[in-house]
Amino acid sequence: MTTQTTTALRTHSCGVLRTSDVGAAVRLAGWVDSNREHGEGLVFIDLRDRAGLTQLVFELESTTSEMVDPARKLRGEDVIAVEGVVRERLGGKNPRLETGDIEVVVQKLTILNKAESLPMRPTDKEGLPGEETRLRHRHIDLRRPRMQQILRTRHRVGQIMRAFLDNRGFSEIETPILFKTTPEGARDFLVPSRHHPGMFYALPQSPQILKQILMISGMDRYFQIVKCFRDEDLRADRQPEFTQLDIEMSFIEQEDVIELMSELFREMWREILGVEVGDIPRMTYHEAMERFGSDRPDLRYGLELVDISDIAQKTDFKVFTGALEKGGVVKAIRVPGGAKLTRKITDGYAEFVKQFGAGGLPVTKIENGAFATGVARFVEPVQKELMERLDCEEGDLIAFGADTRAVACRSLGELRIRIARDMEMVPAHGEQWKFLWVVDFPLVAWNEDEKRWDSMHHPFTAPTAEDLEKLETDPGSVLANAYDIVLNGSELGGGSVRIHSSDVQKRVFRLLGLGEEEARMKFGFFLDCLRHGAPPHGGIALGLDRIIMHLCDTDNIRDVIAFPKTQSGMDAMAGAPSEADAKQLDELFIKSTWTGEKQPG
C-alpha cells in the first residue's frame, strides 16, 4: 500500500517504522490500543492507526514525570500525538507486529481527545460483540483492523474496475436516483414530490432503461458503480440498497460481454488475491438445473442429481410411479459415505425438502453390497440398474426426489448444498474458485399464481434470433441472450443482449400480458427511444457487495458495507427510518394511515 500519510500532526503512520528508522525523530498520532503500565517509571502504549500498531515507551530515564504520569492514565481509544525517537527494542522484539523490532521513546505527549469508556472494544480478537452492538456503535466497529481491511479492499476493487473499463473506452456516467419505476419486478421505494402533490418518484432498482438510452444516444460504452434500491425482505446476502457495477455496450453480441467480464474477474482476482482464475467454463441453464438443481451451481463438490425416471418406472413404488404418471420425474443424489447419516438426520432432510414443495425424501443406503433400510424394498427390483446408473459404492446413501421436474430439481438441489455443508465437502475459503457462466436462459417462465408469463431476466432481454418465431406459438421454449456469472454457488451478476427493435419489444410486452396502454404508461418514453435508431446493445450488472464478500471471505453482506441496514431495514446507528414531522408531511400532502394496528391479510 503506497500511502502519503505525513500531515501537520505526524511524520509517519503507525505501520511503517522499521529498524532502518532507528535514531529518527518522529511524530505519530493515533488511538491508544493498549496501556501496559509498570509504575511511575515505565509505561508502554500501543498506538494504533489504520496502518498498524507502534509501541510507545514512556520512561523516566528519557523524559520527566510530567510526561510519564499522564501516559499512565491513558485508556483505550484516547486520541494522542507524540514526539519521540525511534530505537531498537530493548526488552525483546515482537514478531507478531510489523513494527515489532522498534519502539518510539516518547519525549512529548499531547492528548488530543480523551475517550469515555466504550460500549465495545475495536478488537478482532475473541469475544466480538453481537452484531446488534456492532451496528449500533459502527464508528467503533469500523476501527477494527478487519473492517478497515474490508473497506480498503472494497475501495481497491472499485479502482480496478474503473481503470479496467476506462482502458477499454468506457465512460462512467451518472444516472438519476429520483426516477420512475424500472422493470425489475421488485417493490419500489417511493419518494413523494413536493412540486407535484400526490405524485412520486421511484428509486431505481437498477439504471436499466437509462443505460439502454445511453446506448441509443451513441455513448457506445457506459459503466457506473451505482446504488440500486429494492424494497424486499433482506437476507444474509441482500440489502435494500446495494451496489452494482453496471455496464452497457453497443454493437456487441453476448460473446463480447462474456469475454470482457471474464477478463475483469481474472484481473480482480489476480490483483487482490494473487490468484489466476483461468478460463471460465460455461453451462446452459438447462444443464445446471438438471445436474445441480440450481441456476447458480456450486461446482466445488459433486453430489450431482441423476435422472432415474426410466428405472423408477419399473418399480411398484407409488411415490415414483405416481410422480411419473403426473408428468414428473424421479431424480437421485448419491451421497458417498452417507450411510453413516443417522435416521434423525435423514428425517431432518425430509423436513428440509418439504419447504421447497417436496412431499418427502425417500432414502436408502448401500450396506453389504445391497440396498438396506429406508425404501430399500421398493427399489430392490431395480437394484443392479440403479447402482450402475449412480455408480454406487459401499457405504453410500441415495436420496430420491420424485415430483414435478421443477420441484424435484429444486428440492434436491437445495438438499445437495445442505448435505455438502453437513458432511464438510465444501472446501475452505480460497482453496477453490469455481467461476461459471450460466447461459441459454429461457426468456420467460410461467407464473402459475398469476396465470401468465413472467420475464426471467427483465422485459428488455432479447430472445435468440432462432427462437424469435416461437414467441407467440411456444413461448416457454424460447431461449434468451441472457447470461449469469456464478462463483462457488453464488450469483455475482447477470445481463443480456437487449431488444433493439420496437417491434420485437412490443411482441415481448404482449407475451408478458403488458397491454398496449400499460406498456405506454410505464415505458412509453422508452419505446419511443427504440424507434429513433437503437443500435444492437447489451450489458451486465455485477453485485459489488457480493464480489467483496468473496474476496474478503465473509458470508455476511453487512460486513462489506460501511453503514448497512438490519434485517428489518433499520439503521441501528442513526435510527432510520424515523417519523417525519407534521410540517414536512403537510408540504408533501402526505398523511399516514398507520393506526398502530397491523392490516389484516
Place this chain on the structure above:
RNA sequence: GGGGCGGUAGCUCAAUUGGUUAGAGUACCGGACUGUCGAUCCGGUGGUUGCGGGUUCGAGUCCCGUCCGCCUCGCCA
C-alpha cells in the same frame, strides 16, 4: 406473512428439576509494580435477567403477548 435460534453487568458468557443474596472473565475506578506486548498482582463500583401480563409459596428458568437481532421460506436476480 410463515418457520427456527437468540436477548442475563458497558462487552463476552454462566446460573442443576422452578428454590438462599443472579456469578465469572473483560472493561471501568482505586492501589502496587522499570521491559511489557491481550502486562501482571490486590481491592472496588456495576443488574428493571428486552418489555408487558399470567401460573406458582417461590420465575432468569414454565405459559401468553409484544419488541429487537440473526438465519430461513415466501418475496427478491
